[in-house]
Amino acid sequence: MNSMKKPFFLFDFDGTLVDSMDCVYRGICNVFKQSSLIPPTIENHIVNFHFPWLNFFHDRGVTVDEDQIWNWYIEGSEPFKATLFSDALALLENLSRAGYEVAIISSNSEKNIRTNLKKFGLPHLEVHSVHAADKSDCIRSFIDRSSLGHETPYVGDIVSDMSQARIAGVKPIAILRNHFFGLAEHFRKAGAQKCVSSLTQLKVK
Numbered sequence: 001m002n003s004m005k006k007p008f009f010l011f012d013f014d015g016t017l018v019d020s021m022d023c024v025y026r027g028i029c030n031v032f033k034q035s036s037l038i039p040p041t042i043e044n045h046i047v048n049f050h051f052p053w054l055n056f057f058h059d060r061g062v063t064v065d066e067d068q069i070w071n072w073y074i075e076g077s078e079p080f081k082a083t084l085f086s087d088a089l090a091l092l093e094n095l096s097r098a099g100y101e102v103a104i105i106s107s108n109s110e111k112n113i114r115t116n117l118k119k120f121g122l123p124h125l126e127v128h129s130v131h132a133a134d135k136s137d138c139i140r141s142f143i144d145r146s147s148l149g150h151e152t153p154y155v156g157d158i159v160s161d162m163s164q165a166r167i168a169g170v171k172p173i174a175i176l177r178n179h180f181f182g183l184a185e186h187f188r189k190a191g192a193q194k195c196v197s198s199l200t201q202l203k204v205k
Helices: 020-036 042-047 053-058 066-077 086-097 111-120 134-142 159-170 180-189
Strands: 009-013 101-106 126-129 153-156 171-175 195-196
Touching: 020 042, 020 066, 020 171, 042 159, 042 180, 053 066, 086 101, 101 111, 111 126, 134 159, 159 171, 159 180, 171 180, 180 195
Parallel strands: 009 101, 009 153, 101 126, 153 171, 171 195
Antiparallel strands: none
16 A cells, blocks of 8 residues: 555445435425425435436426425425444444545535534544535545545445446445345446445455
8 A cells, every 4th residue: 555645435424324314315205295296216216316416306207496406305304313324333443443544425414414423423534515416526536545546445325326436436335235235236237346235244454
């Protein structure tokens, strides 16, 4: 490893490190409810949500503008509650012991992320909020910072996480807990180099 750099491990936040996808999905469902439309299933969201995110809603019949969609989404998703997954805590502890730097790249707000990291005793983690934007540029910015270069992992739980990590030139890894592992083929097609059902399956060297 380059002694001037440290190895980075990059993560999405919701559904990856914290159990908050119910809040995210509630927000999405509220947009469709307010539009008198049947909401997509959570599986549909996991597989098909993409950026620009406005298209995800408009392609499914929502006709209001971006600001109204966002307001309905926030209304449905609040209060934001998150619990740190036990496998996430175990992996973060292993990464810390092994000398890795951890960064979170998420479309959630920095306020939500930092509030919860503080609650979990993890206020030191690097956070990048890319609200309403593609994550690729932010992920790509770590290639030169990390001693792992293009082998720097990005772990996420929806298909667009994999495509954005692939486009950014890093190593996409999918975390698919419980019955969501049945969606693994969609993640592999989007670029996932590994699909795991628990973060404890990721070996830290």
